[in-house]
Amino acid sequence: MTFTRTALTLLIAAAITGCNANSAPKEAPKATRTDAAHTQASVSFDKPGYVTEVHDGRLWVFEADSKAYKDFKTTGEPSKIVTRIAAGPNGMTVRSTDGAVIDGYLLSKPGYVAEVHDGRLWVFEADSKAYKDFKTTGEPSKIVTRIAAGPNGMTVRSTEGAIIDGYLLSKPGYVAEVHDGRLWVFEANSKAYKDFKTTGEPSKIVTRIGAGPNGMTIRSTEAEVIDGYLAAKG
Secondary structure, eight states, X not given: OOOOHHHHHHHHHHHHHHHHHHHSOOOXXXXXXXXXXXXXXXXXXXXXXXXXXXXXXXXXXXXXXXXXXXXXXXXXXXXXXXXXXXXXXXXXXXXXXXXXXXXXXXXXXXXXXXXXXXXXXXXXXXXXXXXXXXXXXXXXXXOEEETTOSGGGOOEEESOHHHHHHHXXXXXXXXXXXXXXXXXXXXXXXXXHHHHHHHOSOSSOEEETTOSGGXXXXXXSXXXXXXXXHXXXX
């Protein structure tokens, strides 16, 4: 087959154009819903006893299974709104129908649920019978009170002094429990803590005598956990 110079030139040009078209970088898919509000909405900020929802970058909090939460899910924003600017996780604005609900949510810790009533802070182990009874029948017959022992000098109440101690001694990222005068510490939401709640004392125990707050003996399953707890700011 014979090509004229002109035809050959056109053929080479077409081939180059085709290669360039195939090698051109494809346009990256457009990012969708990557704004900060969506990122926050995809993270759960729930705490024991409380449910949360993120709307327009604001964190709404409600007591779990409460009428206020059911109404919110049905009708949207309530007519009465309490707002705490930048009080929530990552500096989020927190909203609810009651300031005491916001306070209880913010004061709850891993392993413990907190509620504020008449300016007093009630604390219970999460999912405990004592807490369920408190939600059903109100104040228990047995009450232990620690005046001005809580955050911001609040009076703390519960059914057991050890529960108050465990709550007060828990730190961000760590849950603490007091048993027989010893302080047990675990990483929050860890398997070791879940096993401890289910089966009691583990087979492997690391003990630091007198190393805890007020000279308490500290126990855990790993030395690194104790070290991390002691180094964490409360």
